[in-house]
Amino acid sequence: MKKLYILSLVLSFTFSFAQTNLKKADALFRNYAYVDASKAYEEILQNIKSPTAQTLKNAADSYYFISDARNALKWYKKLYEVQGNNLTDIYYLRYIQSLKGVMDYDEADKMIKEYLTKKGDQKEVNSYVAQKAKIDSLSKAKSLYTVKNLDINTSKSDFGATFFQDRIVFTSARDTTKFSEKLYTWNNQPFLNLYVAERNPADGSLFNETVFLPNVMTKYHEATASFDAAGKTIYYSTNIVKKNKLIIDETKTNNFQIVKGDIVNNKLENPQKVFFDSNDYSVGHPSLSEDGQWLFFASDMPNGIGETDLYYVKIATDGTMSSPVNLGPKINTIGNDLFPFFHNGKLYFSSDGHYGYGDLDVYESKLLADGTFSDPVNLGAPINSNKDDFSFIIDNTDSYGYVSSNREGGKGDDDIYFFTKGKPVCNQTISGMATDRKTKLPLADVTIMGYNSYSDVLGETKTNYEGKYALVVPCGKVVKMIAAKPNYSSDEKTVETTNENEGEIKDVNFELSNYDDLVVKKKGVEKVDVNPIYFDYDKYDITPLAIEELTKVVFIMKKFPNIRIKIESHTDSRGKDSYNLKLSDNRAKSTRDYIVSQDIDASRIESAIGYGESRLINKCKNGVKCTENEHLLNRRSDFIIIQK
DSSP states (O other): OHHHHTOEEOOOOOOOOSSOOHHHHHHHHHTTOHHHHHHHHHHHHTSOSSOOHHHHHHHHHHHHTTTOHHHHHHHHHHHHHHHGGGOOHHHHHHHHHHHHHTTOHHHHHHHHHHHHHHHTOHHHHHHHHHHHHHHHHHHHSOOSEEEEEOTTOOSSOEEEEEEETTEEEEEEOOSOSTTTTOEETTTTEEOOEEEEEEEOTTTOOEEEEEESSGGGOOSSOEEEEEEOTTSOEEEEEEEOEETTEEOBOTTSOEEEEEEEEEEETTEEEEEEEOTTOBTTBOEEEEEEOTTSSEEEEEEOOTTOSSSBEEEEEEBOTTSOBOOOEEOOTTTOOSSBEEEEEEETTEEEEEESSSSOSSSSEEEEEEBOTTSOBOOOEEOOTTTOOSSOEEEEEEOTTSSEEEEEEOOTTOSSSSEEEEEEEOOOOOEEEEEEEEEETTTOOBOSSOEEEEEOTTOOEEEEEEOOTTSEEEEEEESSOEEEEEEEOTTBOOEEEEEEOOSOTTOEEOOOOEEEOBGGGTEEEETTEEEEOOOOOOOOTTOOOOOHHHHHHHHHHHHHHHHSTTOEEEEEEOOOSOSOHHHHHHHHHHHHHHHHHHHHHTTOOGGGEEEEEEOTTTTOSSSOOTTOOOOHHHHHHHSOEEEEEEEO
16 A cells, blocks of 8 residues: 555556666656566566666565565665665665565564664664564453454455545545546556445445545545544545646656545535645645544655654634644654544554554554643554554444555455454553662562452562562552562552553552561571560560560561561579579560560460570679670570571
């Protein structure tokens, strides 16, 4: 479907030569007679040992423009062998698209990386990574779409279905008009015209097609129409013609224009060019928003970003149009961006410059609150294929529509496909980061799990090198989130998602403690790292100061649920030995009881024993004079880890 999206033509009817030479092949190419040109170059190149880069370009392009990826690839490879990474941007693009056209995706990705490395633009690298990740994700998910070819398609080109009241208007090269003997030399098919068909709501099929607005028809192209909500105003693409003759520019090229008119009794009345039409460049593929306030279109006007860009104008209530606005580099690429369709706050369009399955793919971009559009998202298979997929429209309920494609298995050059769309699964993203509780530094490779109330896994991901994560979970759920990493404590959060599809809940952060920061190791024994636990004189009740330290023990036992401990309580040597033994034992058991009261299973505490002054750790035994600090070292409670 390369013929119309170039939006220009040279009127030149098929001619042939008994013997072909390079000049004649070049003449065919210059006259857009790509079917004949491809045959001519194929014959010539069999006998040229060292063809020029331009000849290789022309040979490859001749096939590329008639959607013959296999043969185009043969000559683009030869061109690459000659020029290497000195290929221009547009020839990198065509080489890559031809690789995708034969589904050689690995080699295509290799060439994309070479091209992006050569350009050195990190934004483009980031865009490629994001779009590739999206397609990889789409390939793993069940598509919402089902598509089917329609019986109305012919062996010629049929495409560009548009809603018109309760019918469908479409573009076709079907050979049913009095101009059927006139062939468009690009692809040796009749020129395009607009048709209208009845639509069967049960299966989307189209039937009883007739020429639409017969007084519109010329000897050349009429295509890709758009209508206001009432079906009384039409915008459509057509060749620039004066008195039934094509108007050509300095390069002998005829450009396309957009014509606006009124529909009265199945006739076009008051046809007029839009003010931004020009003999020097093409505008086409008009798409009027539902409210009639925006008109989107494609054009190769000067100062664009690529071969064909998307633009819009705003339309006032009195019909005045603003100056055209380029949709910018987020939407437009170095390639062709065309066939816009604006619906329910979303712009659908086709592009061969964004990362896709091959040739034109359909993308979706949301209109944001600030008037800009979001990053385009590929609609995935089966809407898209390794061939041209374009002219996507969808109804007001987002449940069915039509798309055009020249994919394998069709009936003609381009076919119209009916699709149905299922209800999307509502998902939201929970995002945040994980850090080390002590150092506050980000933690990589932390596993983030999301569970529902039945402990079913809703989603799983890991933090990146910056400690950041994004977890996709269903809408309208209470999500229990657990962050875990080997040798670290886990952390938990509970988050309730809303019903906003593709919404994001940000800054759900986790802190994890390194096990080694919570314990002390001495002589092969690991103990929970706590300060001395103080009791009131001659008592074993748990004091606020004791609780502060015991909280550390509870914390590590909760965060590391496999840990088991034993508690040992000690006194200094002052006082009677038997009294100190009993006092320390009471304190050990009181400590154990407090820990158990904090929802720690009693079976995880093997024992709680007081040893009085029998295990002094310094010289301060009975009768030895010591300082208060030296005695303090012996008044201790140890929480010895026996299992982890």
